[in-house]
Amino acid sequence: MRAFIAVDLNNETVKRNLEVLQQALESSGAHVKSVKPSNLHFTIRFLGEISEEESRNVINIMKDIDISSFRISFKGLGYFPDASRISVVWVGVDEGTNELTNLADKVEMRIRSLGFKPEKKFTPHLTICRVRNELNQNLIINASKPYINKLFGETVVDSIKLKKSTLATEGPIYNDIFTLHLGMKT
Numbered sequence: 001m002r003a004f005i006a007v008d009l010n011n012e013t014v015k016r017n018l019e020v021l022q023q024a025l026e027s028s029g030a031h032v033k034s035v036k037p038s039n040l041h042f043t044i045r046f047l048g049e050i051s052e053e054e055s056r057n058v059i060n061i062m063k064d065i066d067i068s069s070f071r072i073s074f075k076g077l078g079y080f081p082d083a084s085r086i087s088v089v090w091v092g093v094d095e096g097t098n099e100l101t102n103l104a105d106k107v108e109m110r111i112r113s114l115g116f117k118p119e120k121k122f123t124p125h126l127t128i129c130r131v132r133n134e135l136n137q138n139l140i141i142n143a144s145k146p147y148i149n150k151l152f153g154e155t156v157v158d159s160i161k162l163k164k165s166t167l168a169t170e171g172p173i174y175n176d177i178f179t180l181h182l183g184m185k186t
Helices: 012-026 050-065 095-114 138-148
Strands: 002-008 032-034 041-049 072-082 084-091 125-131 151-157 159-166 173-181
Touching: 002 050, 012 032, 012 072, 012 084, 012 125, 012 138, 012 151, 032 084, 041 084, 041 125, 050 084, 050 159, 050 173, 072 095, 084 095, 084 138, 095 151, 095 173
Parallel strands: none
Antiparallel strands: 002 041, 002 159, 032 125, 072 084, 072 151, 084 125, 159 173
């Protein structure tokens, strides 16, 4: 199965606020494909193709992660790889960046113990659109200007998930394989 470890965006208000941004980008004339609101998530660690046995091993190491739930806020946006060659439009994290990075570091350390190759350093971001071609980059930049420093809302991160990704013509279909509920702050 094609798998990854993720934190889902479960706050409906934040999703609606992000949909407004997605609609602005889509109506700009640029060739973008928005991520479905139900698919919005932070990829904590992409695993690639893994076997059933590897998925059981990943679940076992996820169970050892001891971290409390935490709050994050969504603010501003950016582009990968950069504004001159946009392939992805993302929304940033303001409050909670350190906690989300700490979670990713803990996951990475445990994943490496299973023999997975190291990945590049985690950068907290929520992909909202993929750019279908590099034409009209300035349309994307102009449409996104009002959102550069916008606060889209906040949510509590209270779980991480092992997800299976099935590629389909209408876009990826994600299924939860395992959910780890994070401890509550006292």
